[in-house]
Amino acid sequence: MRAALWVIIPAAGVGKRMQSTCPKQYLRLADNTILDTTIERFIQHPNIAGVLVGISQEDEYWCQSKWRQHASVHTFTGGKERCDTVQKGVSFLSQSCLIDKNPMVLVHDAARPLLSLAALNRIIEHESDQGALLAVPVKDTLKQQHQTSLKVEATLPRERIWLAQTPQKFPVAALLAAFEQAQREGVVVTDECSAMERMGWQPDLVLGDSRNIKVTVPEDLGIAEALLPHMLATGAL
Ligand SMILES: Nc1ccn([C@@H]2O[C@H](COP(=O)(O)OP(=O)(O)OP(=O)(O)O)[C@@H](O)[C@H]2O)c(=O)n1
Numbered sequence: 001m002r003a004a005l006w007v008i009i010p011a012a013g014v015g016k017r018m019q020s021t022c023p024k025q026y027l028r029l030a031d032n033t034i035l036d037t038t039i040e041r042f043i044q045h046p047n048i049a050g051v052l053v054g055i056s057q058e059d060e061y062w063c064q065s066k067w068r069q070h071a072s073v074h075t076f077t078g079g080k081e082r083c084d085t086v087q088k089g090v091s092f093l094s095q096s097c098l099i100d101k102n103p104m105v106l107v108h109d110a111a112r113p114l115l116s117l118a119a120l121n122r123i124i125e126h127e128s129d130q131g132a133l134l135a136v137p138v139k140d141t142l143k144q145q146h147q148t149s150l151k152v153e154a155t156l157p158r159e160r161i162w163l164a165q166t167p168q169k170f171p172v173a174a175l176l177a178a179f180e181q182a183q184r185e186g187v188v189v190t191d192e193c194s195a196m197e198r199m200g201w202q203p204d205l206v207l208g209d210s211r212n213i214k215v216t217v218p219e220d221l222g223i224a225e226a227l228l229p230h231m232l233a234t235g236a237l
């Protein structure tokens, strides 16, 4: 019987790039908010113990979440950067009675509501002593911008280039130590994997899903709205 995993969902951002009136995780996506849609990906999964949602100290929206009173959903206060929020979540989990020993934990962006069940199962079932993350190989040709103009400086080799997604899966204790080390060195890491790489870990790449988009800029919401009904109708979610 596989041990049930806790999921940390960083949801304390302001969504600057979305240019929306509310933090993007609280924008509507069909009948729910983006955040509630993301939580739904995990809450009924048999291998998920529960969800820890990192929200901003100034959050005024969580009180309307459909999951706010669910027994397996807990909140904690996030931080200035995504890595600060995740570090607080891992610290919360490690000090809580929710876990014993040193289990793996999943970290998944609130802004990625369209995580397919197949991709979630791949990361849950992937066994590795180096941790793992969902990612997709780059499909486009890569251009590097000139330093001082919007001109092509170079075309970069795209073999062995992957775009990182979430969930990312690591042991609680090692992940906390990695974030604390990055914090001590004043380094702002943009994902869990890079924090672990800095500690010498070599995480496994697990095939994600191109539909597992991070809703970041305004057009991403339209893409998510177009994808959601199709993914529901085909049983992908
Ligand atoms: N201090 C922060 C910043 C971000 N996040 C979360 O991390 C995820 C991915 O970050 P991103 O897409 O960059 O979200 P924002 O930081 O809100 O976006 P922006 O950079 O445009 O402000 C989001 O679910 C966001 O809510 C967080 O929990 N705490």
Ligand SMILES: C[C@](O)(CO)[C@H](O)COP(=O)(O)O
Pocket: 082, 109, 163, 164, 165, 166, 190, 191, 192, 214
């Ligand atoms: C964690 C992540 O989604 C992997 O691609 C990405 O690094 C988040 O970056 P953001 O700038 O915080 O959205």
